[in-house]
Amino acid sequence: MTEPRPRQPGAHDRRLQGDVRIVGAGLLGTSIGLALTAKGVDVALADLSPTAVRLAVDYGAGRPASAGDRPALVVVAVPPDVTASTVAAELEAHPEALVTDVASVKGSVLAELRAIGADVSRYLGTHPMAGRERGGPISARADLFVGRPWVLAGHDGISYRAAGAIEDLILDVGAVPIELSVEEHDRAVALISHVPQLVATAMAARLRGASNAAVDLAGQGVRDVTRIASSDPGLWVQILGANAGPVAGILRSLRDDLDEAISALEHPNASGSRRALADLLGAGNAGVARIPGKHGEDRRYAQLIVMVDDTPGQLARLLTEIGELGVNMEDLRLEHSPGAPIGFAEISIVPEAEERLIAELEARGWRIAGAS
Template sequence: MTDRRLQHAVHIVGAGLLGTSIALALREKGVDVTLADVSPTAVALAVDYGAGRAATPDDRPGLVVVCVPPDVTAVTVAAQLEAHPEALVTDVASVKAQPLRELIALGADVSRYLGTHPMAGRERGGPVSARADLFVGRPWVLAGHDGISYGRAAAIEDLILDVGAVPVEMGVDEHDRSVAMISHVPQLVASAMAARLVRAGDGAVGLAGQGLRDVTRIAASDVNLWVQILQANAGPVGEILRALRDDLSGLIDALEHPDQAGSRRQTAELLSAGNAGVARIPGKHGSSRRYAQIVVMIDDTPGQLARLLTEIGELGVNMEDLRLEHSPGAPIGFAEVSVLPEAEQSLIAQLEQRGWRIAGAS
């Protein structure tokens, strides 16, 4: 017996982080995976990691997955549609409307094309960073269009299920508006804030804590890739940025005139709206619930973090998230552990019994 859903051989074009991760996950299901990339080294590395085999001219895949940068997605998809006239072709680019428009302009057979977008990734790229479990539990958008039915694209949904992701159906325009809000604009906001640090004094940077790290974490991203993404989704991104600019302009005015009637209320309402917005962000497994945070002090010695995590597991508590903070030159660090609210007080008591120092909780 096998739990395989996907019955087609799969050809993956682009042996980077996403392509190799898809390949690794499919190989665990026994799927025949072939790989191609403009870089022979990338293919060789992916093959060495067990992600499949190099493609040959005799291969007849039933499904082709294009994992290349946005500015060459459409031409690559068109080439694969022509090279494999019986195959279904998809891509994993983070924008969907522009590639579809380009494919139609190229005269490609879009009745065999359905774009997708896995909402997963890592800060590092390339086949060496690939993981078979990268997509487990993550949303994976199927961006439908009038030229193809979801029924005909069933093999793509099979692939998504096989790698452990959660299929989400939406149109190309809805997808692009959605990712502008939850991914593309946050990238720009993080980068803009991080850019302020270039001219900041050493004293200010030395005081950096978890708040600044949270805001700027995604700023360390691939500049070339993000320029492509933002240009391809300029309309939705610009619309949200203009609204954000209006919010900031109102806040600046309120801060510059603190005694003006309504200024404090305007500031409070923006902060309150921020609280409400954060509460809407889905948590683990897509549930919109908040977690309690427990901050544990850990000595800066080998094995302490591993011991803390082991003991939390021994206590039967499921850790939802973990963040680490360490001040330069300090002999201790802080581990912020997120747990379900109902587990908070019990975990605090049991950790203290085991000698851990609790620096705070919320």
């Protein structure tokens, strides 16, 4: 598994040469179009939905594709179950173009292309690790990919050098290119994306039968765990089906951990039960510590919870004053208190700034509800 290229996103002039055709005017396709047109690239948009194309064009993501276009690069941004067939059609229609796709699973696409005899010497799949809970061209953003990892999923039918235009596109939209094999990619996204989606969904499903009183107690914990559970079921059935093997393997290991925890909870006074729970919780601490923070840094931050009156301008005032104090905010999460006109702003900062920030904010009249 390779490390991200050392180039800094945005620290270069436009690199991509030639016209780009984007097939699929949804969130990702339109966002790519917005970022490239801002760089002066001629982008032609195509989609089965004329309305989606018109919307994307109105937002400035490019122009409608025409029969005379001769793109140097084709980006396929369509649902997973039609990605391979669309890539194959674009390879045939544009014999001089390099073709890529942005589907979240790579192995099944490559296998299907090979099975139908497509020219994979001009195809390299990619996967931008970026998105939003909402889809469609109306949700697109030109900065969606800035600073985000974007995987180039290599295979033995094409060299990374031959696919240089794809890396140029990734750099032009501000993302960080990462080279992985197709197999490495699918195993990685099963762990960091696909299984978390199922876990969040399964937890959220438990809330259906909960009492109103229980749901009213919902705090940041359950909100964090279930945040992605509102994703499109139809899309996720396609994704999970295409990456079923790696996902099932991780779920089996997770099931083993849960079975051990269940056994310990069913017999809490048995020898070793508390240690089993402690070991699992400790392993979780070690695992979350490996998740890169801001700018890819592997470090932990202190969390400060500030009470904010639910009136216009209060949150903006808090953020402004933190900036005036010279403290860099690494992350921010908001939570409302049910039935009360206040909210809680959980602010992540470097640990060395925690004590001073608490003192300065309290001196300015802010109420600190907790720190860690």
